[in-house]
Amino acid sequence: MELDVVNLFAIAAGTLAVPLLAFMASFMLWPSVLIKIYYWYWRRTLGLQVRYADCGGYRFCYSYRGKPGHRPSILMLHDFSAHKDTWLSMVKYLPKHLHLLCVDMPGHEGTTRTNVDDYSIQGQVRRIHQFVESIRLNRRPFHLVGTSMGGNVAGVYAACYPSDICSITLICPAGLKYPNETKFDCQLQDLEHSQYTLSIPLIPSTPEEMEDMLKLCSHVRFKVPQQVLQGLVDVRIPHNDFYQEVFMEIMGESSRYALHEHMRQITAPLQVIWGKQDQVVDVSGASVLAEALPGCQVDLLENCGHSVVMERPRRTAKLILDFIISQQSMASGSNKKKS
Structure with missing residues (x-):
């Protein structure tokens, strides 16, 4: 009898040990795989579904939750070298009944990447408009959110397609002429003087460079294990040539100050969210x-630094939701006065 009990514990321990060892081996050897599983699991937990929209041979990848309803739909545009899952930490704090869409920007993650595509800000604006029309999102005006590069694109989109937008939120948007310089501006000047022979701070290729980028983008200091840093790098390295191409485009003459050149054409109610310690x-x-x-x-x-959505997800979600509700209240009050 005692032997049976010992055998039973041995079998139970073995059963638990196998997946645990498999997890540890994956964490040590293939952290990039676990990162992808992590995003998949988080999307599933939050009720987001991944879909594709095909437009004349071009395919957009996006995640969504909810259906169009009383509140306007919300379309979110991520930053440079990121992807639709950038928004997951914020989506967690938004009501589940809202119609949310997070699209992979042109060439990023699951959206089509071509060697002949235009990745300038105007080129990306045209692609996002193509996406909006393909899924008929603009049947009713929607709320547009963009962060960093996505904020530059969102602002220019609002200026170029005002009838699509009911309101807009720009989070630490690129594309302006800033009165003050940042740490990144200084790095950019060194980069330009070297004729881009130095590594670009936003395109890491080693765990050490990844850690430096996280410190640059975040005021809050996250303790990231070496294996996770390696996994983040492994995920990005196959795309670094593309990221460099996009970086050169958005830092080019026609894109660098695109938002600044279009901001006075924005007619939709505008909300600006910014981290005071943005570097x-x-x-x-x-x-x-x-x-x-x-x-x-x-x-x-x-x-709070540049990564507002990661550093202050709950606060950012509340600010955006309160802004949307306030704009709806103002619009309905204005309509009552007219009637």
């Missing part, structure tokens, strides 16, 4: 937008 694009850009568009709402976050 990539300076928070002084918020005052540039406020002066150009006096009616815009500015929300500055203390102890």
